[in-house]
Amino acid sequence: MAELLEFQNVTKIYSRGLISKQSTTALNNVSLKLDEDEPTILTVAGESGSGKTTLAMLLLGFIEPSAGTIFYKGKDITKLRGEERMTFRREVQAVFQDPFAVFNPFYTVDHLLTVPIEKFRLAKTKAEAKDRMEEALTAVGLRPEDILGRFPHQLSGGQRQRINVARALLLKPKLLVADEPVSMVDASLRATILETLRNLQKNYGVSIIYITHDLTTAYHIAKSIMVLYRGNLMEAGDVDTVIKTPQHPYTRLLIDSIPWPDLSRRWGESAALVKESEISDHGDGCRFYARCPHAMEKCKAPPPLFRMEPHQAASCYLHDRFPEISPDHVYELLPV
Numbered sequence: 001m002a003e004l005l006e007f008q009n010v011t012k013i014y015s016r017g018l019i020s021k022q023s024t025t026a027l028n029n030v031s032l033k034l035d036e037d038e039p040t041i042l043t044v045a046g047e048s049g050s051g052k053t054t055l056a057m058l059l060l061g062f063i064e065p066s067a068g069t070i071f072y073k074g075k076d077i078t079k080l081r082g083e084e085r086m087t088f089r090r091e092v093q094a095v096f097q098d099p100f101a102v103f104n105p106f107y108t109v110d111h112l113l114t115v116p117i118e119k120f121r122l123a124k125t126k127a128e129a130k131d132r133m134e135e136a137l138t139a140v141g142l143r144p145e146d147i148l149g150r151f152p153h154q155l156s157g158g159q160r161q162r163i164n165v166a167r168a169l170l171l172k173p174k175l176l177v178a179d180e181p182v183s184m185v186d187a188s189l190r191a192t193i194l195e196t197l198r199n200l201q202k203n204y205g206v207s208i209i210y211i212t213h214d215l216t217t218a219y220h221i222a223k224s225i226m227v228l229y230r231g232n233l234m235e236a237g238d239v240d241t242v243i244k245t246p247q248h249p250y251t252r253l254l255i256d257s258i259p260w261p262d263l264s265r266r267w268g269e270s271a272a273l274v275k276e277s278e279i280s281d282h283g284d285g286c287r288f289y290a291r292c293p294h295a296m297e298k299c300k301a302p303p304p305l306f307r308m309e310p311h312q313a314a315s316c317y318l319h320d321r322f323p324e325i326s327p328d329h330v331y332e333l334l335p336v
């Protein structure tokens, strides 16, 4: 396996306040690997505050881990310099939640697309630059003649988000991190944007880390899934298996809380929602303890990952009859 991306036991702790020394563990000992030769779509799912954006920021190199290492093509990304750093900046692209955020309202779309072409010297002439833009826009299902020359406010949210994907595609990325890319887009347009992402993976060989709080979209787009809760991996595996037969009470809660149009199965139990302020940590124990309908005494010690299927494991003592799998072997659970 030639590794494109590897998270090796990555932890991120944010400290706030010099005096009170409050700290938040946004990500705790998370490991994953993506293979360069087999582009795939991996979903990272969880509610707000579970550490998803932190994971994206870490992998883009915007922030550094407090512990552990992130490798891109075998190199620690915090140590990339010169040419290597430039390659990393080009090959690893992002699409964020707000389709408006990257647009300057005073410039046409052309400007947004020209900047990366110039920065990374992707074209020698103006004509070549225009070809590149048209190619990228067409690849995401937009008609260049509808888009070029327009200002951001003249476009729909769905068009803007597709332009963001086109902008990333211009750079011929190997890895795209999409952080809740459809959560601010009208429901009617979500499917087409997700389809666009899937085509990038299929037709252009781009691996995608798809970040979402919405398991319905995960189910439609991804091959594998990692479910986070308050920075900790709760469940990981094949997306079909995890969503149809979730094994962690937290994954069940997530699945229970959405209306499923195409899955008839419902879980009888439903974990009560608890206010954030009522959540106490019980030291190192399971982060889900306070909300879990199955909480037991032993959950006050950190639950290992138990592997119930070749492509499914859950960090929960309900499954302690199954063999343990080390957190840094999570990639074995993720089909490509």
Ligand code: ADP
Residues within 6 Å of the ligand: 014, 015, 016, 024, 025, 026, 046, 047, 048, 049, 050, 051, 052, 053, 054, 055
């Ligand atoms: P998500 O994207 O899943 O909503 P985040 O990664 O944004 O989660 O946040 C994870 C946790 O880290 C949250 O508790 C959040 O409040 C905290 N956090 C995020 N960014 C910062 C920061 N810059 N400083 C301090 N705490 C932060």
Ligand code: MG
Residues within 6 Å of the ligand: 052, 053, 054
């Ligand atoms: Mg977020």
